Amino acid sequence: MNILSGLKEVISWGFNTLSGKASQIRQGRHKALSPLADRMLSDALQLAEIPSPTRKEELRAAFVLERLGSLGLSSHVDEQGNIVARLRSPDTSDGPPLLLFTHLGSSRWHSLESLSSVDSAFAAGAGLADVLGDVSLLSLSEGIVSGRISTGRDILLLFLAHSLGDPEGDVFKILTDDPVYRPCAALGLRGFTLGRLVDTREGAYRIRVRVEQGNEEAAWDAPDQVVDTVIAIAKNLSGITWDSERTTHCHIRRVETGAGFGRFPAEGLIELELESSDATFLEMAMKTATATANFAQSNQGVKVTVEIVSFVPVGNKEVDSALSKVVLNHMRDQHIKTSEYTGSDPSAYLSVEGIPALSIGLALGRTGLRRDRVEIDSIEKGRLFLESLVESLSRDFSGFSGEGGGA
Secondary structure (H helix, E strand, O other), X not given: OHHHHHHHHHHHHHHXXXXXXXXXXXXXXXXXXXXXXXXXXXXXXXXXXXXXXXXXXXXXXXXXXXXXXXXXXXXXXXXXXXXXXXXXXXXXXXXXXXXXXXXXXXXXXXXXXXXXXXXXXEEEEOOHHHHHHHHHHHHHHHHHHHOOOOOOOOEEEEEEOOOOOOOOOOHHHHHHHOOOOOOOEEEEEEOOOOOEEEEEEEEEEXXXXXXXXXXXXXHHHOOOHXXXXXXXHHHHXXXXXXXXXXXXXXXXEEEEEXXXXXXXXXXXXXXXXXXXXXXXXXXXXXXXXXXXXXXXXXXXXXXXXXXXXXXXXXXXXXXXXXXXXXXXXXXXXXXXXXXXXXXXXXXXXXXXXOOOEEEEEOOOEEOXXXXXXXXXXXXXXXXXXXXXXXXXXXXXXXXOOOOOOOO
């Protein structure tokens, strides 16, 4: 709470400034946003400008804690920095809660690019899409506390301080093992791709390979040692057929070597993403990719470091099927264009434990390398969709297979 008191004046000033900024710019719009969506946009502009990532996302957590506290909600912050809050329903029985979760941080924050800008149609800023889940949960909380949104059971809010795929994180395991918190179903909130749902649940590994020059003297005899090693690793992995059914794929997401004028590259980086709908093949591919990268260390005389930076298990489609139908029906009722695709979804951590779970997008826009562009009108669509979905899921759970404990 020391952080909270230290940032209170800054947060208050920033909110008033950005709220006015967002409203003034849109005065000439033909169709004005609702006050609730306007408040969400103002919160998003402010939250996106708070530095991230940090060790436990302390600054962004302070913003969220201050807002929850102003609503009279008590929150728990665990050792990893995750925030858990429970909204009690006056109509609830002893049934399990509905879990809503999102991520506090952003990997694309920049001191200048995260200074957001707004025009009549778009809001832009580095990492702006990443905070839409947080502001949506805050808006939802305010609606439930005020009585504007009616729920038939408790709502459990989870703001994650680390990436949803962080292999070091175990918050989902803690929740599913505790009968007080184990949810009947869960929704993960992401910024973009409103209307898109994962149809076939794939698991995924994100692997980072760092290549460094063995020693400075060797660089003069083999000046392209690092570059050659990076290229060789990428070519070897991209050329592998992982299984006869072709359910497993390796994508080279990033290739980079550091260089300077008149100097040989002394460091390189490769980021790989392995995807598969078969858990056994996914593990095999991860071990093969790791071994291939490590082999270059002895073969090329360079230092290679392999790190698994993200892991998402293969989801259980059967567990999620009833929930997917409900979500798709609500999208159609809200006149949201729907589509399904094959991919990984961090909610799979819950579906493999028998809890129906999936992730939904809240807005439309484009995620850029430097700045995101959010379609402002889509924020209202996402807000209405989330509110109607939560009201429905908290009251009608027929066909769901999740099990929870008493509140």
